[in-house]
Amino acid sequence: xxxxxxxxxxxxxxxxxxxxxxxxxxxxxxxxxxxxxxxxxxxxxxxxxxxxxxxxxxxxxxxxxxxxxxxxxxxxxxxxxxxxxxxxxxxxxxxxxxxxxxxxxxxxxxxxxxxx
Numbered sequence: 821x822x823x824x825x826x827x828x829x830x831x832x833x834x835x836x837x838x839x840x841x842x843x844x845x846x847x848x849x850x851x852x853x854x855x856x857x858x859x860x861x862x863x864x865x866x867x868x869x870x871x872x873x874x875x876x877x878x879x880x881x882x883x884x885x886x887x888x889x890x891x892x893x894x895x896x897x898x899x900x901x902x903x904x905x906x907x908x909x910x911x912x913x914x915x916x917x918x919x920x921x922x923x924x925x926x927x928x929x930x931x932x933x934x935x936x
Contacts, residue, residue, distance in 0.1 A: 822878050824850065824863035831865035834882065842892025843878045844870035844901060870901070 825831040831847040838845045846868045869878045877889035893901070 821866045821868050822875060823867040823882060825865045825867065826863060828865040831867045834867055837885070838867075838869075838878055838881060839898075841877075841881050841889055842894065842898075843874050843881065843889060844893060844898065845878065846870055 823831075823834065825834070828847065828849060835845040835847050848866050848868065850863050850866055869875045871891070874889070874891045877887070877891050880887040881889060
C-alpha cells in the first residue's frame with residue numbers, strides 16, 4: 821500500500837494517473853478492513869502497487885508528476901501481466917471446482933454406503 825485517500829474516486833484517479841505512467845496499481849476500499857464502527861477513520865480507500873519493484877517510482881510520481889519512472893511498463897507488458905493474472909485465476913478456480921466436485925462425490929458415495 822502506498823497511499824490512503826478519503827474517497828474511492830480520489831484513489832481511482834491516482835491509480836489511473838499511475839497507469840498512464842506505466843505503473844501497475846490497484847485500489848481497495850478500507851471499509852472492509854475496519855473492525856467496527858468505533859474504529860472508522862478518515863480514510864476510505866487505499867492505493868497499492870501491483871509490482872513491488874514499482875513502489876518507489878509510484879511514490880515519486882505521486883509527489884512529482886514529471887518524474888520519469890525507471891520501472892514503467894508499456895501497454896504490451898500491461899496486457900501480458902493482466903493475461904497472466906487472468907490465466908492464474910482461471911486455473912485456481914478450476915482446481916477448487918474439481919476438488920469440490922470430488923469431495924461432494926466422495927461424500928455422496930459415503931452416504932450411499934452408510935445407507936445400505
